[in-house]
Amino acid sequence: MILYLGAFGVFIGILLLLYYLVRRINWLIRALSGKKAARPKLLASLRNLITLVLWIAVFGMIMFFGFFLRAYQAFTLEEPVAEVLVQQVGEDETSRITLIQYVSADSQVTHQFLIKGDQWVLEGDILKWDDWLSFMGLHTRYRLTRIRGRYLRTIDEMKEQPTIYSLVENENHPLWRYLYEYGPELPMVSTVYGNAVFQTSGKEKRFMIYVGLSGFIVRDISPA
Numbered sequence: 001m002i003l004y005l006g007a008f009g010v011f012i013g014i015l016l017l018l019y020y021l022v023r024r025i026n027w028l029i030r031a032l033s034g035k036k037a038a039r040p041k042l043l044a045s046l047r048n049l050i051t052l053v054l055w056i057a058v059f060g061m062i063m064f065f066g067f068f069l070r071a072y073q074a075f076t077l078e079e080p081v082a083e084v085l086v087q088q089v090g091e092d093e094t095s096r097i098t099l100i101q102y103v104s105a106d107s108q109v110t111h112q113f114l115i116k117g118d119q120w121v122l123e124g125d126i127l128k129w130d131d132w133l134s135f136m137g138l139h140t141r142y143r144l145t146r147i148r149g150r151y152l153r154t155i156d157e158m159k160e161q162p163t164i165y166s167l168v169e170n171e172n173h174p175l176w177r178y179l180y181e182y183g184p185e186l187p188m189v190s191t192v193y194g195n196a197v198f199q200t201s202g203k204e205k206r207f208m209i210y211v212g213l214s215g216f217i218v219r220d221i222s223p224a
Helices: 002-032 041-074 131-135 155-160 176-184
Strands: 079-088 094-104 107-115 121-128 140-149 164-166 189-200 205-212 215-220
Touching: 002 189, 041 079, 041 094, 041 131, 079 140, 079 189, 094 121, 094 140, 094 215, 107 164, 121 131, 121 176, 121 215, 189 205, 189 215
Parallel strands: none
Antiparallel strands: 079 094, 079 205, 094 107, 121 140, 121 189, 140 164, 205 215
């Protein structure tokens, strides 16, 4: 809103300044051609010019301030997409993971999984738009695809039975398959890639998952 207000003010100021200059040029042409023309008052003319310059300067500062706010909001926006609640189950490395997906502003879907490992992992697909579209307010597109367990040691990853769950009905969705193959060649698309976040299992914790300009972000929101 501030950006548009500043831009409108600058536009009006420039129109008025052009009108001011056209009138002065017309007077000068008439004077040089010997035609009778009312001579503009010097002080009033100078006052009007200073007023117009100040008008453009003030609204120009408002416009650039709005531009800065818009850029800051566009490139730091973090949209909440899910919550992860971790609960320890028994004495082994199994955790009960409750995943709350934000389908829309007023709709949520809840799943529960038993996951083995030192950490839980949430995976998904990311479509990043060109920066100018992000500035205009078009946010990163995403799809959560899997949740699974992860071990800190590679040897454990190799010998332990993996626990992996799908979060989508069609993992080989034709749209995302097309985007992965041709997305970077499409106009307005910066890149398409897979992204994952992981955090500690085994302790009672609560995490919020966001999607930002560069992909998924996980933040610990457990009570202190």
